[in-house]
Amino acid sequence: MGKTQKFPRMRHKLKFKVYSGKCYKIKSVPLLAIRYKNYMDQNTPPFTDALEGLRQKYLTQLKERKQQLDNLLIACSKDKLEDEDRTSMREIAHRLSGSGKTYGFSSISETASALEFALASDTQASSDILSTLIKALIEACGNALKLQVISREMEVSISEQINAKALPSKQTILSVDDDEDICDLLVKIFHNDAEVLVASTGEKALEIIKERKPDLVLLDDRMPGLSGIQLLEKLKQDNLSPATSVVMLTATKRSPEVTKAMSFGALDYIIKPFDVNKLHSRVMTILSRLGTTILVVDDDENIGDLLAAKFGLHGVRVLLAYNGDEALRIARTRRPNLIILDRMLPGMDGFHVFKQIKREKDIRNIPVVFITAKRREGDVIEGLKSGAADYIAKPFIVEEVIARCMRILGLKMAS
DSSP states (O other): OOEEEEOSSOSSOOEEEEETTEEEEEEEOGGGGOOOOOTTSTTSOOOOHHHHHHHHHHHHHHHHHHHHHHHHHHHHHTTOOOHHHHHHHHHHHHHHHHHTTTTTOHHHHHHHHHHHHHHHOSSOOOHHHHHHHHHHHHHHHHHHHTSSOOOGGGOOOOTTTTTOOOOTTOEEEEEEOSOHHHHHHHHHHHTTTEEEEEESSHHHHHHHHHHHOOSEEEEOSOOSSSOHHHHHHHHHHTTOOTTOEEEEEESOOOHHHHHHHHHTTOSEEEESSOOHHHHHHHHHHHHHHTTOEEEEEOSOHHHHHHHHHHHHTTTOEEEEESSHHHHHHHHHHHOOSEEEEOSOOSSSOHHHHHHHHHHOTTTTTSOEEEEESOOOHHHHHHHHHTTOSEEEESSOOHHHHHHHHHHHHTOOOOO
16 A cells, blocks of 8 residues: 655645555646745735845746746656756756745745655656646746736846955855855845855855855855855865854755754754845844854863854854863963853863963953853852852753853844
């Protein structure tokens, strides 16, 4: 007996039977009932006037992609799909999935996501199923194009802004994405706040990172050549531009990829399609806090990694030390904004590290938060009386640690 498989993220589920790992027939085809929703509905924020030109450019390019889909549908209906056709189809679906809703067309993202899933599925979809999905995506594109007549005079070219010379006061963002629509949109969103550089491949991004050392990289994963995860891994392994922070901005949402990206040092992981206003808010919060650094001193590597990941989500950079001598060296050279210090360390214990910090003129004013398994009342009182900013007992609730430290730093929690 076969099991029913569902495509994800669909308001109307497409079901088909799977027998012995192969797709044979469609149980129901409600995708054909999907109709275009006006982009001004409650689920999609309206574009500002400044972004309207980009949406028009997107629609112009959508015509070309619709034509490509028409050609692929013909090949699919004749059961003459080659491997390169499937690759081309998957690339189109991936791009439309990530950008459709962002540009105001929810049904394009939904149907493209279903097609991408079918092409990536372990149980390879049949030509009949692919034909049905392609037709649904063509219909979604057609409905978007019917919204209004596209005027070429309204198309906006912002290539002159790309890689333009930055104002001295501006931070630098590098957008790494092989989808030109996404790069154009990011340039437009942030051009008043930062200098925005673009790269369409991981290899080009690596060159720019080495040369320009951007403050923040918005990184797609699936790209030709060097993938985003591979680029992130290389940056960490080779310690290239350690001052550069990375936020993943990708349609890839599988747990292994998310976990791997965070383990390689990504501050955040944002899924496409994205809300323009929310993305702007999150990125600006991160940029505003990139100068904030916390030193975590704990001989338990798991504690350090956990706090680094959690603080990273709030745009705060974390330095790690595993003993007292290393902690003092980093405190003297990097001058963190706050130190989280375990009292029980190998060699010089945490309390002696704390006393040494307070003796040194250049670092004595750095607030120190003790975080330790020594939780007796006397230990807590001793730590606070000696001048510690706070005292947190293990085991702790990580969100509480973040909140108490952010309060000390005078920073609000990221939404």
